[in-house]
Amino acid sequence: MRLHLRDLMRRGSAFTQNVLDALVQEVEELRARVKRYEQTQTELQDALRQERLEKRALEQRLRQEHRESERLREELHNQRPRDTAEPSPTPPVDHERAALEKQIALLIAESKALQERIGEASEQASQQERVRLLRGLGELMDSLGRAIQHSEGPMREGLLGIEAQFVRFLRDEGVELLGKVGEPLNPWLHQAVDVRESEALSRGQIVEVVRPGFRLSDGTVLRHAEVVVAS
Numbered sequence: 001m002r003l004h005l006r007d008l009m010r011r012g013s014a015f016t017q018n019v020l021d022a023l024v025q026e027v028e029e030l031r032a033r034v035k036r037y038e039q040t041q042t043e044l045q046d047a048l049r050q051e052r053l054e055k056r057a058l059e060q061r062l063r064q065e066h067r068e069s070e071r072l073r074e075e076l077h078n079q080r081p082r083d084t085a086e087p088s089p090t091p092p093v094d095h096e097r098a099a100l101e102k103q104i105a106l107l108i109a110e111s112k113a114l115q116e117r118i119g120e121a122s123e124q125a126s127q128q129e130r131v132r133l134l135r136g137l138g139e140l141m142d143s144l145g146r147a148i149q150h151s152e153g154p155m156r157e158g159l160l161g162i163e164a165q166f167v168r169f170l171r172d173e174g175v176e177l178l179g180k181v182g183e184p185l186n187p188w189l190h191q192a193v194d195v196r197e198s199e200a201l202s203r204g205q206i207v208e209v210v211r212p213g214f215r216l217s218d219g220t221v222l223r224h225a226e227v228v229v230a231s
Contacts, residue, residue, distance in 0.1 A: 036129075134175060135222055138214055141166050145211075170214070178213030179225030181206050189213060191224040198230040205230050 144163045151159055167177065178189045183206045185192055196207050206227045213225030 130173075131216075131220075131222060134170070134173065134214060134216075137166060137170065138212075138223065142211060174217035175222075176215045176217075178215055178221070179206065179209040179211075179227050181209065185227065185229050189215070189221065189224060190227050192229045193226045194228045195231040196228050201230040203230050 141163060144159055144166070148156060148159045148163065170177065182201060183190075185204050185206060190206065190213065193210055198205075198207050201207055207230050208228040209225060210228060211226040214222040216222065
């Protein structure tokens, strides 16, 4: 994207170098966020993988100890005198087995609880990083919008193409753009920053979208659309 922006800068003279440099810097910052996000995801996946391995090891140990305790109990049963009138006391191995099974069951329960916590932390971290990335893209779109307002000719067409790519990416990610001319003002989705007389629109309808808003597929509003409404 940097090369594309630099190329646009060479093709047009109506746009200032400072604005394009700011756009390039925002792109680089966004790339850094993506890298941090990928690193966080890798660390969480490694933790989950290690937890699964430990859980399987505990389960295998439980099965082995269970088989061993069954074998010892069978041996004690075979060695017990057949003509004894009084019942034999409970073999010590049964107590050891019960204590061992209880301990391992607790370990497995702790392992499962830890795995669930790691999974929840992974999901929360993933969602938080995703929100930060999408907000960063929104800020970049704002900068592109300002750049488009101050450009013309081939420069403007190129920037409009870049903006369209961002819009498609956001929609593919399940992000809905908020704010359309003609819509009634919705305080849950829109923020009125100004009012304006309009012959074509009724009072309270959106006349202009100053800055689009964003809403995730689960209904979470990342930011409200800033709009001008008809008076």
